[in-house]
Amino acid sequence: MAKATPRTVLITGCSSGIGLRMAVQLAQDPGKRFHVIATMRDLRKKDKLEAAAGDTLNKTLTIQRLDVCNDESVTECINSLPGKQLDVLVNNAGVGLVGPVESISIDDMKRVFETNFFGAIRMIKAVLPEMKKRQKGHIVVISSVMGLQGVPFNDVYAASKFAMEGFCESLAVQLLKFNIFVSMVEPGPVNTEFEMKLMEEVARSEFPGADAATVRYFKEVYLPASHEIFTTMGQTPESVAKAVVNVIAKERPPFRTQTNTLYTPLVALKYADTSGDLSVGTYYNLLFRFTGLFHLSMSCLKCITCSCFRRRVTPA
Numbered sequence: 467m468a469k470a471t472p473r474t475v476l477i478t479g480c481s482s483g484i485g486l487r488m489a490v491q492l493a494q495d496p497g498k499r500f501h502v503i504a505t506m507r508d509l510r511k512k513d514k515l516e517a518a519a520g521d522t523l524n525k526t527l528t529i530q531r532l533d534v535c536n537d538e539s540v541t542e543c544i545n546s547l548p549g550k551q552l553d554v555l556v557n558n559a560g561v562g563l564v565g566p567v568e569s570i571s572i573d574d575m576k577r578v579f580e581t582n583f584f585g586a587i588r589m590i591k592a593v594l595p596e597m598k599k600r601q602k603g604h605i606v607v608i609s610s611v612m613g614l615q616g617v618p619f620n621d622v623y624a625a626s627k628f629a630m631e632g633f634c635e636s637l638a639v640q641l642l643k644f645n646i647f648v649s650m651v652e653p654g655p656v657n658t659e660f661e662m663k664l665m666e667e668v669a670r671s672e673f674p675g676a677d678a679a680t681v682r683y684f685k686e687v688y689l690p691a692s693h694e695i696f697t698t699m700g701q702t703p704e705s706v707a708k709a710v711v712n713v714i715a716k717e718r719p720p721f722r723t724q725t726n727t728l729y730t731p732l733v734a735l736k737y738a739d740t741s742g743d744l745s746v747g748t749y750y751n752l753l754f755r756f757t758g759l760f761h762l763s764m765s766c767l768k769c770i771t772c773s774c775f776r777r778r779v780t781p782a
């Protein structure tokens with residue numbers, strides 16, 4: 467039987483982290499099912515991807531410039547594709563933002579929405595006409611657990627991911643009529659440059675406009691706890707990439723995929739109590755009341771939700 471033509475997959479934000487790993491895993495697919503257009507806004511950063519891509523470079527993986535915040539850049543990149551056609555779009559490019567809201571300028575907040583929300587929508591708008599014409603396509607969004615459940619001091623970042631979730635939940639229904647699938651991938655903390663970039667910004671800020679108590683809660687309570695979460699629960703970008711490859715490979719891809727089972731119970735709290743008090747109260751307790759016991763409570767959480775525990779309760 468003749469081999470199927472590889473599907474063209476365009477990924478945004480491939481200079482580092484999850485984007486880079488997704489690009490490489492798809493390009494190295496043993497069945498050669500994909501041709502990857504790995505994009506980044508600054509081609510001076512392409513060395514790391516080139517090295518990781520190895521001999522797939524310019525075979526199953528090509529690198530192109532694309533800034534999701536720039537109309538011309540997006541048009542130029544899409545127009546350069548044969549027939550302007552794309553089978554899978556992976557919206558991965560994203561930026562974080564942490565800190566007390568009082569100290570964050572509206573311009574900085576807008577920058578987060580420009581990338582995480584409008585950037586992804588700019589991409590979706592650019593590929594939809596062709597996908598609809600061909601009645602075929604898959605749009606993947608690297609959302610976050612913070613697109614489902616807020617986390618203190620991440621208010622604006624969480625809002626940008628919630629916005630994406632609402633947008634895609636609405637769009638997915640209409641697109642099914644055109645045989646186009648939408649998939650949200652929701653990782654918990656992932657050990658990429660993401661956290662380091664945030665910590666660099668935090669180190670530079672003097673938190674203008676925020677009161678001393680809030681700054682103290684942020685620096686002395688939230689930051690160490692958050693670091694602990696990345697250490698105890700953080701996934702590798704490779705494992706998130708693997709989850710995305712599985713989603714892309716499915717004939718009927720799921721709408722939602724959480725990649726970190728350790729984090730799932732924290733998200734589930736809001737569905738267990740529709741008043742929302744259970745999740746707000748639990749986050750409050752974890753952050754402010756059990757701070758001394760934080761390490762222990764995280765270990766308990768890990769124990770309750772880890773896969774070895776599940777294995778014991780699954781019938782043989």
Ligand SMILES: NC(=O)C1=CN([C@@H]2O[C@H](COP(=O)(O)OP(=O)(O)OC[C@H]3O[C@@H](n4cnc5c(N)ncnc54)[C@H](OP(=O)(O)O)[C@@H]3O)[C@@H](O)[C@H]2O)C=CC1
Binds near residue numbers: 557
């Ligand atoms: N790390 C984590 O804990 C989690 C991350 N996520 C999400 O995963 C995605 C990838 O993040 P991750 O790999 O961790 O972080 P990285 O910081 O390693 O990667 C982010 C990527 O986005 C790119 N990017 C930023 N702005 C633009 C833009 N305007 N146009 C094109 N590319 C851009 C960056 O490029 P450049 O190098 O030029 O800045 C970089 O390649 C993001 O959407 C993030 O929100 C979700 C859950 C958890």
Ligand SMILES: CC1=C(/C=C/C(C)=C/C=C/C(C)=C/C=O)C(C)(C)CCC1
Binds near residue numbers: 618653752
């Ligand atoms: C779970 C939890 C916390 C931190 C969660 C963090 C830091 C999650 C990070 C998720 C990321 C980085 C998603 C990216 O999109 C707190 C508030 C410390 C204490 C309460 C319980």
